[in-house]
Amino acid sequence: MHASCNLGIVQVGAVGAFAMSAAGALATSRAILGSGSRTAHAAFALARALRRVQKHGLGSLGGKGRERGAAVAGPSDDEVALALPWFVYERTGMKQPAPLLASPFERLRALLTEPDPPAFMIHAGDQIYYDFPLPRRAPDLEEYRRAYREAFFEDGVEREFLASCPQYMTLDDHEIVDGFARDWVPGDSVRPLEYLVPALRAYDEYVASRQTPEIACDTRNLDRHRGYAFEYGASRFFVLDTRTQRSRGERRMLDPEQMAAFLGWLVEHRERIKFVVSSVPFVAELRRRGEGEDESDDKWTGRPFRAQRDRLLEFIHAHQIGRLVFLVGDMHASYHATLRLGAPDRRVRVEELAGGPIHQLQYATRDDFFDEFHGATETCAIPFRTRLRTFHGTGGGVLRIHVRPGARPEIDWRVVRTGTPMGSTHRLRDLSGSIDLAEPS
Ligand SMILES: [Fe+2]
Numbered sequence: 001m002h003a004s005c006n007l008g009i010v011q012v013g014a015v016g017a018f019a020m021s022a023a024g025a026l027a028t029s030r031a032i033l034g035s036g037s038r039t040a041h042a043a044f045a046l047a048r049a050l051r052r053v054q055k056h057g058l059g060s061l062g063g064k065g066r067e068r069g070a071a072v073a074g075p076s077d078d079e080v081a082l083a084l085p086w087f088v089y090e091r092t093g094m095k096q097p098a099p100l101l102a103s104p105f106e107r108l109r110a111l112l113t114e115p116d117p118p119a120f121m122i123h124a125g126d127q128i129y130y131d132f133p134l135p136r137r138a139p140d141l142e143e144y145r146r147a148y149r150e151a152f153f154e155d156g157v158e159r160e161f162l163a164s165c166p167q168y169m170t171l172d173d174h175e176i177v178d179g180f181a182r183d184w185v186p187g188d189s190v191r192p193l194e195y196l197v198p199a200l201r202a203y204d205e206y207v208a209s210r211q212t213p214e215i216a217c218d219t220r221n222l223d224r225h226r227g228y229a230f231e232y233g234a235s236r237f238f239v240l241d242t243r244t245q246r247s248r249g250e251r252r253m254l255d256p257e258q259m260a261a262f263l264g265w266l267v268e269h270r271e272r273i274k275f276v277v278s279s280v281p282f283v284a285e286l287r288r289r290g291e292g293e294d295e296s297d298d299k300w301t302g303r304p305f306r307a308q309r310d311r312l313l314e315f316i317h318a319h320q321i322g323r324l325v326f327l328v329g330d331m332h333a334s335y336h337a338t339l340r341l342g343a344p345d346r347r348v349r350v351e352e353l354a355g356g357p358i359h360q361l362q363y364a365t366r367d368d369f370f371d372e373f374h375g376a377t378e379t380c381a382i383p384f385r386t387r388l389r390t391f392h393g394t395g396g397g398v399l400r401i402h403v404r405p406g407a408r409p410e411i412d413w414r415v416v417r418t419g420t421p422m423g424s425t426h427r428l429r430d431l432s433g434s435i436d437l438a439e440p441s
Helices: 009-035 039-058 079-092 106-112 141-154 156-164 190-213 256-268 306-318
Strands: 121-124 167-170 226-233 235-239 271-280 322-329 333-340 349-354 372-376 381-390 399-402 410-417 432-436
Touching: 106 156, 106 410, 121 271, 121 322, 141 156, 156 235, 167 190, 167 235, 235 256, 235 322, 256 306, 306 333, 306 349, 333 399, 349 399
Parallel strands: 121 167, 235 271, 271 322, 322 349
Antiparallel strands: 226 235, 333 349, 333 381, 372 381, 399 410, 410 432
16 A cells, blocks of 8 residues: 555634534624524534534535525524524533544555455655644643644544554655755744754654664764665665755765765665655656746656756666656545656656545645656756546545556556545546566666
8 A cells, every 4th residue: 555645634623613613603703793694503503514514525516406595595583593503402412422534544444354455555755743833832842742642642533543554654745844845944933953854853753663674773863864765675765764864055965975875785686576655746747837936846857856857767767777666645636647768778667646635635736746757867968758547536545555566567556536636526436557667678
């Protein structure tokens, strides 16, 4: 299994609580503004929407089930006054309430009891969202620890799933703060290291020290990347740390030590099936949305990091490293992209599968990417062509990947849904595909 981005149901619940308190404030304002006021009716509509979500799930907010206009038009003053208290009473009054949101891990946990269960799961970053719902939450060790406890342990189904199946993780920006680099964070009141020190301490405690013994010995070293390698069956895995050592000024995601380890690993396993876990897209090209600071700058194809990506591509081409698949997260979408590198007589192919989000409120669209992109590397001018082959950007989902090794290795993948997108009640088609690693480039 391969996934990323789990906005915990506890955090989404916190947003729900905010919505309820806002609705409460609106309902109270009715007393001031007089009956029939627009604010009171808005409170009524919101309370009804919340009740609908409670009864029928998030999908009931849009599509066929939606009673357009009915929620706003015509409620009596008494109904308006009672709607919110009734909702609160139903949720909390004299009974143990049912969960407002279903766990996105229910389908994943069910897979573990099937005849051919997944061997393990990869989490390519954003296991917690420290900066949600408060984007400017001050860095604090106890708060980072609380974020992990909320994310891993307060959803009972997730807790059971994490305990029943091996989990390989890396971190992305939301384990620290949105868009983090060692020389850049949003706003100017807090310096990057003020975030990194407590964030990395909590990450080491909850994640790194549990899966890689060498990192367990080296915690509190801010200058040591948290990347690692492992193997399973015929496949080799390198899990990159693209975040803790990234520097915009030095135009790098990977520090020299990690870069050297990664290049050595690529050559050592040249003939093997190789998976590289990267928290941000490596192959797929994002569109820029203007000249200023842009979300696309955060990825391998972004302006600060493109030169290091080019160096990696040139190395892959020089050593003719094949059978290479990047497993990436971050984009709140699942897709398959391919990069063809070099002239036809000396061409190599790099594949990329994006998995996730496990649970999110926003999703990427296909329009965020180029369907096809032609370019050349910076130093050696090696031509490349990128193609976004399939894309799935509605609702939560993780990738289930099956490797068929042998003389003609193939990889089958399919999206396992972990939730229905907000505003949609219709059943979406399941996406799947396969990659022939022996196919000529
Ligand atoms: Fe995310």
